[in-house]
Amino acid sequence: MNICNINKKHVILQFERRNLSNSKFLYEEIANRLAMRLKYVKINPKYILDVGCNAANNFSLLNTMFSKSSYIGLDFCKKSIERAHKIINNIDKRYFIFNFFKNIPKIQHKLILSDMASTNIENEYIDLIWSNMALHWHDNIQEVFEEWYRILKTEGIINFSCFGTNTIKELHKAIKEANIKTSYMIFNDIHTIGDTLNKSGFANIVMSQETLTFTYENPERLLKDVQGIGGNPMYNRHNGLLGKEKLRLIYESLNNQKNQSNLIPLTINIIYGYACKSKTINNSVTHKINFIS
Template sequence: MMTQHHIDKKRAQASFNKASASYENNAVLQRHVLGEMFLRLKLLKINPSSILDLGCGPGNAGPDLKNFYKPHDLIYLDFAYEMLKKAEEKNRDHFLKAFSSRTTQQFICADMEAIPLEENSIDMVWSNLSLQWCNDLDRVFAQIAKILTHNGLFIFSTFGPSTLHELRSSLASFSEHSHVNQFIDMHDIGDALIRCGFSDPVLDVDVYSLTYSTFKEIMYDLKHIGARNALQGRAKGMTGKGFLYQLEKLYEVYRANDKLPASYEVVYGHAWRVNKPHNESSIVKFYSKQ
């Protein structure tokens, strides 16, 4: 069923394709979250022979995944072809420098809601800040569970519902259209993991605030990492200068210490694909620094 909060995948693809050249210089938060994911990953006991980087973007995780695990197969998947080309360029160069590596790399342009991989073929699925671009989280989780091997690991980060709350509140005061994605609560993500057959999910949340001198800088950053409005319920025409001027005035209420904040709630999680008896249930562990 199509709703105003569903993502128009073609529009989202176009936005990320266009942003592929500017993404690296503007993805400050994405790089930080990637580092946080590796800190969490190093605490887990796993030695994967095959890894899928789901929603890989420009492939920033690839070099560290290769160095840390030296997998036999490393697969990069993204629905934006230009982003995938960036990932191939980055990781091809790294692969050639690491001439002793035996890792085979594959680059697949596909939607994470239709993962074209065989059952029981992947030991670890890694996904950094990409799940928020799917419309059916259960569908994605079910497919990940299907392709994972027994005792396979799914580790991810995604945005929670407090993300960009300043922008969302400012927009809601004068526009009836959908402008910002509806992000999923940590507890609902944990429930979805259990429904889709994962075991022992562990989730935690952290909140980050990026600060800017002007509202235009916030919008510039969002545009240049591909985070444009791709919702089906968006206003179909151009919003225009008048719209942005009104939005900028409303956003000023959040200015503090001469800076404008843009808040991001990041949910970190991991879970295991373990075949348990039907009468055995898992407990989801939630942690919060708030």
Template sequence: MLRQIRTFCRSASAKQESKFNVFDRKVKLLQRTRAANDEESLQVEYLRDEIARRTVHRLSFIKREAMNLLDFGCGSGNFVKTLLTPTEDELMKDNIDNVRPKLKHVYMVDSCLPLLERNSFDDSFVTKINADEEEYSHEILQRKDFFDCAISNLSLHWINNLPGTFRNINDSLKEDGLFMGSMFATDTLFELRTSLQLAEMERRGGISPRISPFVDSSDLGNLLQKANFNLVTVDVEEIIVNYPDVWCLMRDLQLMGENNAIANPPGPITKDMLIALDPIYRSLHGDEKTGALPATFRIVFMIGWKKSDKQPKPLERGSGQISLKDVL
């Protein structure tokens, strides 16, 4: 069950680029490949499908035609699937009818080949590219000023060099090209994080990083601006998914390929920790009426435009002709 709770707008603060790898991308690829080869993973596309629908809705406001679009970290192609799947939702149907004619061709890029090949699409509309997102070395990705638009949904949180990746995407875009992305932000799965910490403290007398770190939404604006994006907008939405127990939550995360993949990981979660986890989670965060366990996914949406002389610019200081005092 999905519930949108609220939307925030945040200012951005700078964040230093680091060569230290937080995530082991080889481990992450193995996790995603293992998940993609499990037929049960077809049942856990709900988050990515929902974000794909919201991306289509946001793109419906973009007045561009004949766009070559880069779907960066596309997974199984949730965005294209949303565009091509009939729906009874009238608003969604209007959004799709608005966006689909604007797209000339979609280039789907993902490092996980089994996910990339999960769904079949018309080759005249879609080109699939199996390439590492962080290395950005495929010949099509190396083309400068090629794409009119780039999107990326729920994949950037596993990138080590986020500033470098933003610069690569910017280089691939044409002048005044659009980048629209979404990624998990700080406080995602805070219920699971706090419960795991308490369970480990109770059984082991200490805590370890069991949930991968997420970016702070307040940092993304400056990261995009440093990557030469202009007119940057960042906002945050929360999606809450209710689970019957903590085992279902952790199983779904595994099937999504969202296991912990930090470099130098702690030891495995022990059986006694798991025994302590569910009652702690239930007492702290459970719904007393339904018995459901909520899990919060905090999604930061970002929009940036490659710099262009065509874009609106602020007027020079002191050029205004009307006094605010007269208006008030």
């Protein structure tokens, strides 16, 4: 379903408590793969919107790809925006020192504290919407896509990544086997996301996905890494710490899932989406969706 029971306040709290440093490799790797999808696309954006920018993690990557573009970072976590300000200011200082005598203009940027489904950006203002591993933290992707459609210029492009259905399925299994009464995130599948893009008016939709598998010698390290990618922001999540017995049962279930190499697997399902705003604006038209396996 497009709507899930995510508590947005919990999402903000999760990202206030961590800066994703423990999962930096994963997010950077996905960002690089996301960038490859634009390699052969002819686009010279004036304004790029980085949705869910966190600490401006993709600022340098996007500036390298589109050096003449103005960067707009958007996030609904105040501490993330504060971190982004510091990082971009440091980049600006280095940029100024090395390029002052070359008469190269300063990188134009702006940071917005806002929900991704309510950006307060004017209609048809953005040329490229980029969102790396942020969409799954929103409770209503249809509202997000409708907002992206509104602010995107005709022939503008969206390019995003997010977690898919099978992400951390091993932990979900362990929670069930430990009989822990809690809600946890069920991520959208690739067809739901593609269909929602279509309903929101986008054209030339291309959806693909891949599965990454990480392995761990022990369940403690696995749980630490899962916490590092964002935690559990659901309304009906288990409150407080788990008791020793419940934690033992989770460890037992995870250890029982070890592979032939005696390692615990952790599945990360990544979905990639690409679409554009067609010249022919007609939301009643059903566009073909290309699903690439």
